[in-house]
Amino acid sequence: MIRATRRRVGRAVLVKNADAFDALYIQLQTAMTNAWDDAMREGIANALDRLRDLGPGQFTKEDGDMIMRILEASVGPDAIRAAMREPVVNLTDALFRVGAEEVGQAAGVAIAFMRPDLDALDVLKTGNLYWVGNSWNIHTQNLMAKALEDYFTEGMTRDGLTQRFAEDFAGLTKRGQRYWEILADHTATKTREIGRVTGYERAGIVRVQVRAHLDDRTTKICRHMHGRIIEVGKMREQADAYLDAAGKRNEPAAKAAWTMHGADADLSNTPTSKLGKGTASPPYHFRCRTITVAYFASSDPVDQIAQSITDREKLSKDQVADIRTLATGAAWMEKGNERRHWKKHGSFLEARKLADYEASARGVVRNPSARLRVSMRVPEDQKAKGDFTPRPYATFAVPHVFTKKGGKKRIEQPGHLFTAVRLDTGEIVTHHWRDDDLSSRNDITPARDIQKALKGLLKWLFR
Numbered sequence: 377m378i379r380a381t382r383r384r385v386g387r388a389v390l391v392k393n394a395d396a397f398d399a400l401y402i403q404l405q406t407a408m409t410n411a412w413d414d415a416m417r418e419g420i421a422n423a424l425d426r427l428r429d430l431g432p433g434q435f436t437k438e439d440g441d442m443i444m445r446i447l448e449a450s451v452g453p454d455a456i457r458a459a460m461r462e463p464v465v466n467l468t469d470a471l472f473r474v475g476a477e478e479v480g481q482a483a484g485v486a487i488a489f490m491r492p493d494l495d496a497l498d499v500l501k502t503g504n505l506y507w508v509g510n511s512w513n514i515h516t517q518n519l520m521a522k523a524l525e526d527y528f529t530e531g532m533t534r535d536g537l538t539q540r541f542a543e544d545f546a547g548l549t550k551r552g553q554r555y556w557e558i559l560a561d562h563t564a565t566k567t568r569e570i571g572r573v574t575g576y577e578r579a580g581i582v583r584v585q586v587r588a589h590l591d592d593r594t595t596k597i598c599r600h601m602h603g604r605i606i607e608v609g610k611m612r613e614q615a616d617a618y619l620d621a622a623g624k625r626n627e628p629a630a631k632a633a634w635t636m637h638g639a640d641a642d643l644s645n646t647p648t649s650k651l652g653k654g655t656a657s658p659p660y661h662f663r664c665r666t667i668t669v670a671y672f673a674s675s676d677p678v679d680q681i682a683q684s685i686t687d688r689e690k691l692s693k694d695q696v697a698d699i700r701t702l703a704t705g706a707a708w709m710e711k712g713n714e715r716r717h718w719k720k721h722g723s724f725l726e727a728r729k730l731a732d733y734e735a736s737a738r739g740v741v742r743n744p745s746a747r748l749r750v751s752m753r754v755p756e757d758q759k760a761k762g763d764f765t766p767r768p769y770a771t772f773a774v775p776h777v778f779t780k781k782g783g784k785k786r787i788e789q790p791g792h793l794f795t796a797v798r799l800d801t802g803e804i805v806t807h808h809w810r811d812d813d814l815s816s817r818n819d820i821t822p823a824r825d826i827q828k829a830l831k832g833l834l835k836w837l838f839r
């Protein structure tokens with residue numbers, strides 16, 4: 377019934393035009409690093425000139441202050457803001473529109489900006505410019521002040537100081553470049569995402585799905601976010617909180633409005649409904665490549681089950697019943713595959729014949745007291761082809777003592793008989809005995825108990 381022909385059209389509208397964003401992002405990054413580079417070069421040249429002009433003699437605290445003033449005139453908040461004004465303002469506008477238009481194109485709707493969107497855009501433009509200028513204080517001033525302080529305590533000649541200045545500040549430019557790259561990336565992504573929220577609203581889309589770029593390098597957090605459904609209303613609240621903070625130049629509030637998760641963040645078990653307010657739109661961390669797409673609910677029961685598992689939400693009684701029905705009627709694995717599995721696991725199962733192996737697998741699924749767990753998992757063969765799309769799985773387990781002959785002794789080892797069923801294709805994919813109940817290493821969502829094994833040891837009949 378569930379496995380009847382399944383429609384898989386129009387589930388999600390994919391973004392077609394990622395090029396526009398990439399082009400703008402590179403422009404922003406280039407503009408920022410160039411402006412910074414030019415400003416630094418000029419500032420350092422001026423500072424070194426002044427050092428030389430001073431001639432030989434003791435380097436004083438006043439000389440240090442003077443050098444800081446000269447540098448600040450070139451790379452201070454006002455100077456940097458002025459140097460980057462045009463590209464930051466223009467590109468903020470373009471990135472915001474790209475976000476909105478990507479959504480409009482995908483949904484086939486022309487996005488008309490209204491008063492609130494234009495107001496938001498103005499806040500973003502000045503806000504982005506403000507963060508850019510403010511970066512002097514956050515990132516650079518302390519480093520330079522520290523460098524100067526070190527020179528005072530080391531009692532160097534003026535020539536030696538000039539040389540070390542030139543070397544250290546060259547390193548500072550490099551470090552600065554990485555900083556500007558991250559800031560450009562962050563500014564571009566956030567601006568586009570706020571534009572997308574407007575696009576979703578105007579296109580009448582109320583829910584979106586998180587799409588991580590899945591490969592070996594996908595961050596843990598984005599693996600945990602992938603496939604979840606986020607309400608556009610929640611994204612709007614987040615964007616408004618961020619814009620409000622940016623308008624008030626309240627940096628802590630801006631940071632709180634949009635959580636940048638660290639590398640150790642673990643959302644693997646957090647239901648989507650329990651995610652914090654600051655976790656709605658990507659980016660979820662620095663240099664995040666995750667996007668969102670419009671989501672239209674599927675009427676297919678297996679799609680709905682997969683979605684509930686992905687969102688780490690509780691499955692309904694009907695869904696659990698559907699899983700059982702599906703697993704009971706699951707197709708048996710293909711012959712070659714079956715032989716391979718039987719050869720590998722058959723001895724553990726005391727399955728001397730292929731038919732016994734199948735009977736054992738199906739018996740576990742049919743056992744009403746079996747422990748039932750579900751997870752989204754990337755199939756091994758699919759992964760080998762570079763496809764990391766998670767699929768829904770159900771595993772059934774019953775306690776089983778494996779008896780092996782160790783010389784004359786018989787060794788009894790407690791464990792479980794497992795049968796795994798892939799739900800979207802409706803087939804049994806493996807059956808084996810294991811001495812532990814660890815999840816598969818291919819699990820994307822942690823294997824979750826839907827029904828725990830019934831209490832009391834049930835004698836398992838091998839048929």
Ligand SMILES: [Zn+2]
Nearest residue numbers: 598664665666
């Ligand atoms: Zn990411």
